[in-house]
Amino acid sequence: MPTPDRTSLDAIVLAARDLLESEGLAGLSMQAVASRVGVRAPSLYKRVANREELIQLVAEASLLELGERLDAASSLEELADEFRAFGHERPAAFQLILTPGAGTPTARPEFGASASQGILRLAGEVAGEHRALEAARTLTAWAAGFVSMELNQGFNLGGDVDEAWRFGLASIVRAIGTA
Known part of the structure; x- marks a missing residue:
């Protein structure tokens, strides 16, 4: 049985938007977003290819x-x-x-x-x-x-x-x- 998804793309983008406001663009990292949504950073890559795509999604x-x-x-x-x-x-x-x-x-x-x-x-x-x-x-x-x-x-x-x-x-x- 596959492991259930622990987060969604919407949750990832929302967490990234919050981080952008609190930490600025420099503080917007995959690790920081993963911490906010309660998963390990590698789990984000199921939804977002990389930091550049994450920034694009936030924009x-x-x-x-x-x-x-x-x-x-x-x-x-x-x-x-x-x-x-x-x-x-x-x-x-x-x-x-x-x-x-x-x-x-x-x-x-x-x-x-x-x-x-x-x-x-x-x-x-x-x-x-x-x-x-x-x-x-x-x-x-x-x-x-x-x-x-x-x-x-x-x-x-x-x-x-x-x-x-x-x-x-x-x-x-x-x-x-x-x-």
Whole structure:
């Protein structure tokens, strides 16, 4: 009789996502994930080929989560606020999917395309279907840069960062609507 499986791919990815947030990408190892799910490291290889595939799976799961949150938004402002909240709640995942760095495994393109559906829909409503992609890219680039600066304590000149977010977001959305 074969030995029963003691973990699932979902449990492995969830443990890896938690480790990514607590230990960073450098601390995301097969051994650490195995310890979290209560198995020996060799057991993980029944489900995941190697660390690179594990990182890819974490990136894909993070994009799925982000996409679900963005799909629920009813306005570009609400969508951008969800994007920012995701960055603050899951900073390591945010970095992994938006600025992974050279040599870091990334999600397959279809996961990025799926996560982009909400912003493309809302951007099309504001800018028109013919400019939806350009509008979505403009808002994403601004929001990703803003959130990255926040996460890296890049706003050092004083002032209210939340007010700057609201000002910038309103300005971008207004500009997208008049382009």
